[in-house]
Amino acid sequence: MPVDDDLILDAAVEELRAYGLRRTSVDNVARRAGLSRATVYRRFENKNVLVQAALVRESARFFGEIVAAIGPLPTAAERLVEGFVVGLRKVRTDALLTRLLISDPEELVPYLTLRGSGVIAAASDFLVSQYEEVAGPSMSRDPRVLAEILVRLAISFTLTPDGVVAVDDDDAVREFANSYLVPLLS
Template structure:
């Protein structure tokens, strides 16, 4: 993998029982939301005792965090896999934006929380969104730096450039109404090439 997700998002426990718990928790959150899901609900759905669950995840909040981290890792892994086969830095930028926007729009848990419990999620993406932005910015900046075309003497700061794209992408996910043509992957690809690639002209 081109960038280490372990440094940005440490992987939750992956033993068989922990995976069952995380799968059950995700299913409960999708069906009932975070507020209405208890530890007992998750344990019951996983077919495990409450004590077994607590041996892996010490609290309800720790379990929620583990599910969110696992879903975030899946999100970034799909973007990473999509850009690795792209031959140029410009192609990496475009395809990363396409896959990222598509997956964010279709991510089941993100969509569920934005619809039913925005008061839980929105602070972590807006007024308290610094840590989330930092993770996404670092991931994208690493992709750019590891491109064979990248040259550090151009005056373009990958972190600053990545942050511009991250903030734009978050805005499009949280407020999808737009005059930009973004209905299909081809629309997103064309828009990215038209408006974003000029920012890379120094590379």
């Protein structure tokens, strides 16, 4: 009987929320999913691959929530600003990310930096699709570069929230996005 990756990824996310990165093991994920450890290893080469797949999938869900919030907005600039505001707010309130940032920052950071290519690629692809939806063929710059800049900036604000921009204040984030990010669209 074929195994659904979502079953394994659901179990991985539950383990990560409950125990953090350091204490989550492939054995515990397999047990939670009701599968053998060998089955999990056939689908995911090791713990790092499993965790990265879980984070990429959770990122996709996260982006779905952002789309719901910005979908009615008619311009790329409005979507950029509100998407940045909503994204930073969601990052601050997401149970999994909050748990990992508090309990295992030294374990999480590589998944957003050195081993973060999957998360960065998924986030960038999402942003490009949103931009292309409203901007169409009139893009003057490579939207992939802009998307990657925005993703890397969002990761920086997530990992180091204290600074000149008050990331816990939606109005301050909105003002920042209007002043510094919207000009990147032209």
